Amino acid sequence: MTTDTATTEISAIDNDDEWVVLSWLWQSYRHDLAPVVSGLPYADGRYQTRGLPVGATDDVAAYLTWRPHPNTGERAPIAFAVVDGLTGARRSIAGMWVAPAVRQDGTGMKLATTVIARHPGPWAIAFQHDNHAAGAFWRRVADAAFGAGAWREEARAVPGHPDVPPDHWIETLDTESYVPFSDRGGRAACLAQLPPVTWT
Numbered sequence: 001m002t003t004d005t006a007t008t009e010i011s012a013i014d015n016d017d018e019w020v021v022l023s024w025l026w027q028s029y030r031h032d033l034a035p036v037v038s039g040l041p042y043a044d045g046r047y048q049t050r051g052l053p054v055g056a057t058d059d060v061a062a063y064l065t066w067r068p069h070p071n072t073g074e075r076a077p078i079a080f081a082v083v084d085g086l087t088g089a090r091r092s093i094a095g096m097w098v099a100p101a102v103r104q105d106g107t108g109m110k111l112a113t114t115v116i117a118r119h120p121g122p123w124a125i126a127f128q129h130d131n132h133a134a135g136a137f138w139r140r141v142a143d144a145a146f147g148a149g150a151w152r153e154e155a156r157a158v159p160g161h162p163d164v165p166p167d168h169w170i171e172t173l174d175t176e177s178y179v180p181f182s183d184r185g186g187r188a189a190c191l192a193q194l195p196p197v198t199w200t
């Protein structure tokens, strides 16, 4: 399925109904990440909601990409991005997801570059080593949004989890004296790292 950019719209979530929409999409996001993080649903049948905001704050904003649903024509979401760190040293991506049917068609690039442009300042974006799509995606976004040579990528061990591969951190080099971002204790916000499940 191709994405008709003429009919898509990116908007900040600004009402309770849309925060609920985000919470539904968050489950799809965590479902997609489950193979990477060895994630399982919790007792209530939901994947983890850590990092899912329930409303905007000074520190957090969320965006949805909308387009008419092919079956109903109703405005419907095809992607989301959650940004945090707006009051901190660096803005970051707390979650980003594109509906599988419209992936690799530019939807994620459009949303990520739009969101980054709306929140100027230093950025840090983390992803897990085993999320190969995310790695390819964020490197392309970093070139487009920050400029080639204006960012660096570093692999950092996941605190408390020596058994899992290091997270990767993309950070802009826009401060006079670059300091690696450690406000989160070195943990990737985009993907809260969990240890692999050990089956007995």
Ligand SMILES: CC(C)(COP(=O)(O)OP(=O)(O)OC[C@H]1O[C@@H](n2cnc3c(N)ncnc32)[C@H](O)[C@@H]1OP(=O)(O)O)[C@@H](O)C(=O)NCCC(=O)NCCS
Binding pocket: 029, 032, 033, 095, 096, 097, 098, 099, 102, 103, 104, 105, 106, 107, 108, 109, 110, 126, 127, 128, 131, 132, 133, 134, 136, 137, 138, 140, 141, 190, 191
């Ligand atoms: C990662 C994700 C957001 C990418 O969204 P998308 O709409 O498919 O990305 P785009 O089509 O805008 O692609 C932008 C660039 O990234 C590259 N890219 C995207 N997915 C890729 C993949 N699976 N493999 C290789 N490159 C990929 C594209 O080729 C494109 O590069 P190009 O400009 O050279 O063509 C989407 O795959 C997704 O939602 N994945 C599941 C959730 C997730 O992992 N989120 C990120 C958490 S850190």
